Amino acid sequence: MTQRLRILHLEDDPMDAELVQMTLASDGLACEVQVVSRREEFEAALTRGGMDLILADFALPAFDGMTALLMVRERLPDIPFVFVSGKLGEEAAIESLKSGATDYVLKTKLARLGPAVQRALTEAHERAKQRQTEKELEQAYAEIEKRAEDYRNLFNSIRDVIVVTDDSRTILHVNQPALREVFGYQTEDVVEKSSAILYANEDDFLKTGKEVFDAEGSVKGKLLELHFRRKNGEIFIGEQYAMKRFNRYGVATGNVSIFRDISERKKAEAALRDSELRRYQLQVELRYAAEIQAKLLPRTYPQIAGFDVAARCLPAKQVGGDFYDWQQVSPNLIYLTLGDVMGKGMAAAMLMATVRAALHAVTLYNSPAQALRLAEQALFADLENSESFVTLFHGQLDSDQRTFSFVDCGHGYVFVRRADGTVDGLSPRGLPLGVQGGEVYQEGVVALEKGDVLVLYSDGVIDAKPELELNNQILAEQLAGKSSAQEMVDALMALTGQPDPQPDDITVLVVRCVD
Incomplete structure (x- = not known):
């Protein structure tokens, strides 16, 4: 069952009010109409709310339609408002529309009332849908911005250096502060420059191109141990995980490299090897000592x-x-x-x-x-x-x-x-x-x-x-x-x-x- 249309009608002439209701009914609009003629009645109805449409006479003995329109637009800006008046000059009609009226219908031409109400309701529904869409878009943009900020924070909080380049290996994006901590550069020092700036020698730069970046078709990422150069000229040994960057269609659009300084790890590994060697030598010496002691x-x-x-x-x-x-x-x-x-x-x-x-x-x-x-x-x-x-x-x-x-x-x-x-x-x-x-x-x-x-x-x-x-x-x-x-x-x-x-x-x- 279709819900009945709830209308607040500001009208001081009962016969005109009844005529309006009959016109709406003849146009097939099932309505519940509340008729008020004084300002306090109108204001109380607005406070209660619950109406779908407001009809108003333009001129009343103790109250006027333009004041009513301003009250409605202040309290209920989205509700349709249609003037139904016996007299409404062209200037007044234009002013009413500028002030927020949805439409106006002369009492002498009530045949327009049904279509005007239908149009006003349709426009109100479309505006409501548009505002909901705008609200949803605003929420979506806010969520996208939040995720983008989260991604930027995550990207910049990773301790390894992540370098995104185009097909020619020109640097597009790089994360801070990892870039500064590992290489000593600021972002502006390397963006739009060749990633060769990070390598200690040309051979290592060419090696990554030969094995991954310049290869045709899809290539698995590779972990390479190479020598790199810091901004101050210091050379260190590091790991580079090199891989191609693909869009959602699987088309290569550039390259991604993840750099890690492993010089301390190398020192630790060398120290461990030395320690293991010394331990082995000590074990041999202890074994010989044990044999000698047993022979004593x-x-x-x-x-x-x-x-x-x-x-x-x-x-x-x-x-x-x-x-x-x-x-x-x-x-x-x-x-x-x-x-x-x-x-x-x-x-x-x-x-x-x-x-x-x-x-x-x-x-x-x-x-x-x-x-x-x-x-x-x-x-x-x-x-x-x-x-x-x-x-x-x-x-x-x-x-x-x-x-x-x-x-x-x-x-x-x-x-x-x-x-x-x-x-x-x-x-x-x-x-x-x-x-x-x-x-x-x-x-x-x-x-x-x-x-x-x-x-x-x-x-x-x-x-x-x-x-x-x-x-x-x-x-x-x-x-x-x-x-x-x-x-x-x-x-x-x-x-x-x-x-x-x-x-x-x-x-x-x-x-x-x-x-």
Whole structure:
């Protein structure tokens, strides 16, 4: 059902108002007409709104049509306004149209009223459509401008330099501040100039043309590593991603290049290669050092009547500061040593070799106490200069007497497990080598019977499993039921779990009295 036309009619003659309604009805216009004759009624109707058209007499006793027209155009500028008057001179008609009236119809020619109303409504509808279109266009332009601004901001915020050129490689667009940061140029320095200005040499400029820009047809973009030149003349190595620029029809319209300064990356890569080379060389040196250190340890177990000897050393790094050693001077006499240099790694390993060599030099013709005194005199200066010290347990095993004479230089990790399972500690105990010059070391002696086991170990055994609160008693219990010194060494090493990473060097030496 067609919506009825809502009309406000300013008219003081009821018969004229009725005649207007009849004319509109005869023209097929379904209307709801509100007739007013006074200014306050007209103003109240405008305030309420809701009308589609206003008809007005030009001259009323207390109110006039031109004033009504001005009120309407001030409040409702888009609503159609048609004068329907008995008298309307040519000048008044022209003035009314200039003031915003849509049309005018004389009461003596109401046959024009229907077409005039139809035309006024059509024009109002077209104006409304035009204003909506203009509004939509304005919004579209605003959106386009916003997107263009966003694109410009994005384009200029990219840290790589983006250069857009035409087919002859003349620069059309370039982003700041990347251009300034990388090349030192301002936009006006390069726009409308050949992009050759950015290259360090002509060969690199020609290379990009040959591989991408001058090639016929569609060519995939390529990443090239070339040399470029800054405004101040400095040459740097960079990457250029070169590609052709196509329009929406797939036609090449120029070129696009993305430049990136990779000089710092190249320096970092070179430094990394040097570092890797040095690391490899160090690994080789450490491997050789580990082989040499392993060869310094005894290669075979000693053969001494009535006793079974075994040992094992597991460095925390490729090389370590722990060591064990023995020197057999006769079938029934052997010197045993277990040492632990403070720290681990290469520095500890170097000191370990020095300590071992010093002991070798003084052991054969001296008692344990005298040997340690001489070794301490030889090593003190080196240990003091290196700000290090060595805990050391050194002793002489006499298989005929079944005795073990020893000196403990601050080591302490030693006990004897008797055949009946009891555990004895060994004393006395002195200071480590390198702590105090001129130390007088006291010598102790312990007798060994069949089934007794002498155990020496480093603090790495304790450090490997601190949660177990390992002590001599617990370690001694691990030896029960083991039939050889080697089995006992393996049992104690297994107790540590050999953690990874290993906190410290782990060394165990076992002497078992079998007769």
